[in-house]
Amino acid sequence: MMIVGAVMSSIVIIFVMMMMRKKNRPPGPRGLPVVGNLVELKRSKVGILIYLQQLSKRYGPLVYLSYGSTPTLVVSSAKLAKQILKTQDLSFCSRPPVVGQQKLSYGGVDMAFSPYNNHWKEVRRICMLHLFSPKQVLSFRPIREQQVQLMMDKILSNNSTRVINLSEMAMSLATNIICGVAFGRTYDDHEYQKKRLDNLVLEAQALMVSFYFSDHFPRLTWVLDKLSGLMGRLDHNFREMDALYQQLIHDHLHPDHHPHRHDVIDLMIQLKRQTPDSITWDQIKALLMNLFVAGTDTVAAAVIWTMTALMLRPEIMKKTQTHIREAMKGKQKQQQKMMMIDEDDIDRLPYLKAVVMESLRLYPPAPLLYRRPTTTTTVEGYEIEAGSTFIINAWGIARDPETWENPEEFVPERFMKNEEYDDDIVNGYMMEDMWMLPFGGGRRGCPGMGMGMPSIHLALANLLYSFDWESASNNNTNINIIDTQALPGLTMHKKNPLLLLPTIHHHLIIPSSPI
């Protein structure tokens, strides 16, 4: 009798505790036992971004989900994002340490996936000083201009089908720029090493966001990851990337290596020679990985989404091209140069800058931001346990009708005042109000914005100046389709490649031009 009584009272206590715990949770859909909401998140037919937006409409700006055993909070309002990224920034300075990212970042000794600690502070300080400073960014200008020139030449000389796969070209441009910046060399598109590097980076990106049982379920579930073959792929990718970086570092250490411009590996080797304890070889390799993963496909995605947005709105395309062509009137074409616009000209193109910003609002290349509080913290009156995952829905926030007028419309003029692109307006929206978060925010915000934006502006300015663009017909249906379907992943890529037909702008026709 006594035993039954004890069992009954234990059940009651557990039940009361569960009810109390549930009450102190933000609202959210009920999950299944053990797996929580994982299944619906994975199976969502509308795509994760729209699914999360629907959740916020139903439950409010802070939604509770569970990914297996991990409590997960989805943040969908600018006010709450500001609280997390700015007011309570210190409590939210780490990211969830997921298996794929930890492995490929040498155990989180990089910048992007390191937890918030003294090591991260030091790496970030070193990079801000030696890599992302305005002086360094400027020193990489010849690489950007040379690569955009090459892309333009390639488009001009494409006389086979005339259809351009702009998605491929933008990705190639972005990796070539980062190769120049990081390794001091560029690879021809067909060169074996470039193809190998491209494949490795793509595989690494996929492995970083793959689903690992061991991230969501405690104890022995790593066995399932092993059985699924994922761990084998991860190990293989890590070894290949490591060998590649090793070789590049080795080349840079060779006594015959005398570069006329220092690249990132040179800068890091210099630093290591001056203060050997300041950085380890693994940290240098992990940083090279960061440049590739964070600095290539974000830039490519921004170029592609901007061109897609303009193709869908011919009147804005026309206005942008007229603005650029008017601003460039009188500039003499340099002999044999397909690239007309250089980085000095970009400040004369305010409308283009506004177009790019509006594209970053509606199609942020990194649509979801991740944070993990390391101590118990209170948000909106709810006590959130340490180790929970926060997903800040930057994509949804930038489409919130509470903050934006006609949020789904593409209106570059939002960022202009008296016909000029207005930095104060942009900073207000991004840094102050956090109505849009294309570069994230707070201490973990993107350090590479100053490095990425000049490439995006330069590529688009030249593409729009020199060519008029038409959609290429779809072979199967013969219909001209420009869609905005996105692929899930750390970076939001356009699912279908952007296939376009360029026609050289009549001012530029060169007698021997094949187009």
Ligand code: HEM
């Ligand atoms: C249009 C171009 C780019 C976009 C839209 C972009 C966006 C972002 C976003 C959203 C984050 C996460 C911020 C957060 O969690 O608050 C991030 C982080 C980061 N980005 Fe960028 N990025 C771009 C270009 C670049 C470039 C060119 C580089 C370097 C060459 C770079 C390096 C990084 C690094 C290292 C981090 C991690 C920072 C940390 O955790 O401390 N990004 N970026």
